[in-house]
Amino acid sequence: MLEKALTGDKRYWGWIAFVLIMIGAGAIAYLRQLDQGLTVTGLSRDVSWGFYIAQFTFLVGVAASAVMVVLPYYLHNFKAFSKLTILGEFLAVPSVIMCMLFIVVDMGQPFRVQNVMLYPSLNSPMFWDMMSLSGYLFLIVVIGYMVLSSEKKGIAPPKWLKPFIIISIPWAISIHTVTAFLYSGLSARPFWMTAVLAPRFLASAFAAGPALLILIIFLMRKLTRFDAGKDAIQKLAVIATYAMCINVFLVLMEVFTTFYSGMPEHMHHFEFLYVGLHGNNTLVPWMWFSSALAVVALVLLLTPKFRKTEVMLGFACIAVFVSIWIDKGLGMIVAGFTPSQMGEVVDYWPTLNEFMVSIMVWGIGLLIMSLLYKIIFTVRGETEPIVAAKEDKKELTVPSN
Amino acid sequence: MGIDRRKFLTIAGLTTLTTLGKTVLGSSPAGHDPIETGSQAVKRLAMVIDMVKCRQNEGCTECTKICHKIHNVPDIGNAKEEIKWIWKENFEAAFPNQHHDLLEDNIKNSPAVVLCNHCDVPPCVKVCPTGSTWQREDGIIMMDMHRCIGCRYCVAGCPYGSRSFNFRDPRPHIDEMNPEYPTRSKGVVEKCNFCAERLVDGLLPACVDICPEKALTFGNINDPESEIRQILKSRHSIRRKPILGTNPQIYYLV
Numbered sequence: 001m002l003e004k005a006l007t008g009d010k011r012y013w014g015w016i017a018f019v020l021i022m023i024g025a026g027a028i029a030y031l032r033q034l035d036q037g038l039t040v041t042g043l044s045r046d047v048s049w050g051f052y053i054a055q056f057t058f059l060v061g062v063a064a065s066a067v068m069v070v071l072p073y074y075l076h077n078f079k080a081f082s083k084l085t086i087l088g089e090f091l092a093v094p095s096v097i098m099c100m101l102f103i104v105v106d107m108g109q110p111f112r113v114q115n116v117m118l119y120p121s122l123n124s125p126m127f128w129d130m131m132s133l134s135g136y137l138f139l140i141v142v143i144g145y146m147v148l149s150s151e152k153k154g155i156a157p158p159k160w161l162k163p164f165i166i167i168s169i170p171w172a173i174s175i176h177t178v179t180a181f182l183y184s185g186l187s188a189r190p191f192w193m194t195a196v197l198a199p200r201f202l203a204s205a206f207a208a209g210p211a212l213l214i215l216i217i218f219l220m221r222k223l224t225r226f227d228a229g230k231d232a233i234q235k236l237a238v239i240a241t242y243a244m245c246i247n248v249f250l251v252l253m254e255v256f257t258t259f260y261s262g263m264p265e266h267m268h269h270f271e272f273l274y275v276g277l278h279g280n281n282t283l284v285p286w287m288w289f290s291s292a293l294a295v296v297a298l299v300l301l302l303t304p305k306f307r308k309t310e311v312m313l314g315f316a317c318i319a320v321f322v323s324i325w326i327d328k329g330l331g332m333i334v335a336g337f338t339p340s341q342m343g344e345v346v347d348y349w350p351t352l353n354e355f356m357v358s359i360m361v362w363g364i365g366l367l368i369m370s371l372l373y374k375i376i377f378t379v380r381g382e383t384e385p386i387v388a389a390k391e392d393k394k395e396l397t398v399p400s401n
Numbered sequence: 402m403g404i405d406r407r408k409f410l411t412i413a414g415l416t417t418l419t420t421l422g423k424t425v426l427g428s429s430p431a432g433h434d435p436i437e438t439g440s441q442a443v444k445r446l447a448m449v450i451d452m453v454k455c456r457q458n459e460g461c462t463e464c465t466k467i468c469h470k471i472h473n474v475p476d477i478g479n480a481k482e483e484i485k486w487i488w489k490e491n492f493e494a495a496f497p498n499q500h501h502d503l504l505e506d507n508i509k510n511s512p513a514v515v516l517c518n519h520c521d522v523p524p525c526v527k528v529c530p531t532g533s534t535w536q537r538e539d540g541i542i543m544m545d546m547h548r549c550i551g552c553r554y555c556v557a558g559c560p561y562g563s564r565s566f567n568f569r570d571p572r573p574h575i576d577e578m579n580p581e582y583p584t585r586s587k588g589v590v591e592k593c594n595f596c597a598e599r600l601v602d603g604l605l606p607a608c609v610d611i612c613p614e615k616a617l618t619f620g621n622i623n624d625p626e627s628e629i630r631q632i633l634k635s636r637h638s639i640r641r642k643p644i645l646g647t648n649p650q651i652y653y654l655v
Contacts, residue, residue: 265497
């Protein structure tokens with residue numbers, strides 16, 4: 001089945017070549033980082049985690065969000081998602097791999113990564129994060145592969161797969177919870193030390209993930225004969241809407257607690273993000289842009305007329321995705337370190353080298369995703385030539401209750 | 402298909418078993434403590450810093466100089482990548498919770514010598530995913546430079562900014578190499594070790610030895626007769642961010 005990724009038209013190979021160039025260009029930057037150390041990044045003794053760890057955090061969310069198609073389909077027998085579950089799983093696979101790679105590229109001694117397994121430290125959330133991410137990767141690879149190969153043969157997936165699918169649901173929740181625990185358990189960092197961090201991570205993930213999936217569906221409809229169907233898209237839109245509402249709600253909870261209690265140690269981080277601190281405004285325009293996008297997204301999503309218009313829904317999804325990417329992928333990590341333990345504001349902005357290394361990781365993710373999606377659509381092209389019309393006939397469900 | 406799966410599961414199972422086996426048979430962090438200190442059963446090492454004496458000698462950096470010299474701490478010349486084991490901070494930076502605008506000038510303008518607090522409940526040890534940083538029985542928080550993967554989780558976890566990361570190869574930035582102490586490679590975290598290598602020779606930490614004002618006192622805080630216990634009994638002392646529950650073992654006399 002995997003060989004399906006190796007045949008394709010010019011357009012497909014052109015895209016693969018483009019992604020390979022991305023990876024190659026980024027790899028040069030990574031070699032430079034390996035040679036010179038993390039001095040090639042914008043990181044410092046005060047802001048010691050930055051863009052890499054932020055991308056990792058954001059992508060764990062994208063990976064976890066596959067559960068938003070898996071759960072309605074397998075637990076609630078929501079048939080419209082029948083063709084989407086594999087898309088969700090195969091979006092999660094490259095996401096988890098990118099998460100792992102972002103951790104590795106952030107390490108000062110990446111060739112010692114096996115030490116995490118050789119000297120397991122049960123007291124460290126990082127150990128548990130590694131366990132939960134690799135376990136999740138194993139689950140979704142097995143599930144995705146088995147479901148798709150059964151679909152290819154036109155049979156129902158094997159019975160033994162069902163427990164894997166059921167376990168993958170809480171497991172998806174766990175990966176983002178443990179990721180939040182990396183931060184929220186640190187007494188040293190008041191900005192992160194909030195019980196609402198894990199729920200907030202999950203809410204933002206379940207908004208950004210389905211939003212991304214909708215955009216991918218739109219794109220795939222243009223590029224292939226695949227059509228998820230109106231029902232599926234609208235249901236995903238509703239999921240993204242609820243999740244975005246909860247996400248914004250939780251952020252506002254945080255703002256209330258911080259500013260009503262008025263504890264300076266907690267307020268300074270928010271001030272740094274939204275009004276600037278000690279004359280440093282690096283992230284201020286970004287955070288307001290993110291907030292504005294969140295408002296736009298909510299207006300578009302909460303108004304049924306807009307949500308049901310595909311162009312508007314597309315805009316809303318872009319707004320959700322970008323808003324949350326800025327919040328988690330730029331603000332969240334840096335603000336935890338600013339101000340520093342000594343009350344100082346040390347400027348951080350990713351360097352070109354850091355950005356190129358990230359391009360490498362994103363490139364690898366895009367490559368894996370392209371290959372996997374190519375396999376899906378090729379397999380479906382064989383088994384199911386007229387995709388859109390036969391929506392309801394297809395029953396590849398694992399028996400569910 | 403069935404055979405493939407079985408093969409796959411076999412390999413996956415074997416891999417897991419190998420990892421587990423290594424874990425069980427491998428050394429535990431406690432087993433790789435390189436230094437024995439004395440025979441006293443429950444020794445707890447701590448330091449008292451007399452800020453009154455320290456501020457007599459404004460601009461003195463003897464403790465920093467000797468420490469960084471004997472431990473091959475590089476001078477990177479770039480505030481963002483600085484490696485620091487012991488240094489002076491202003492009072493507000495070191496004690497944000499104990500500072501206020503109308504505080505006595507003497508205290509407000511007192512520099513505080515800061516270093517690793519060798520916490521009783523060390524957050525850095527708690528978060529380290531590889532056991533590269535660990536606590537000795539006498540309380541010293543140690544670093545294994547060969548095991549550290551450079552994830553900097555300990556840097557995020559330390560509430561005192563006591564840990565430094567080698568963003569680049571430190572060796573070209575060491576003025577005068579001390580062959581008695583190892584240098585570090587790029588990509589690992591380091592910090593004050595309470596001069597564990599001197600203690601084993603029966604010497605005091607270098608900063609305590611060199612201080613021209615004799616502002617630093619070092620000893621066993623579990624011994625009621627020790628000098629530091631006597632000082633703490635007679636003078637008002639404060640600690641950095643005690644509210645966090647880390648139980649820091651550097652005491653400051655203001």
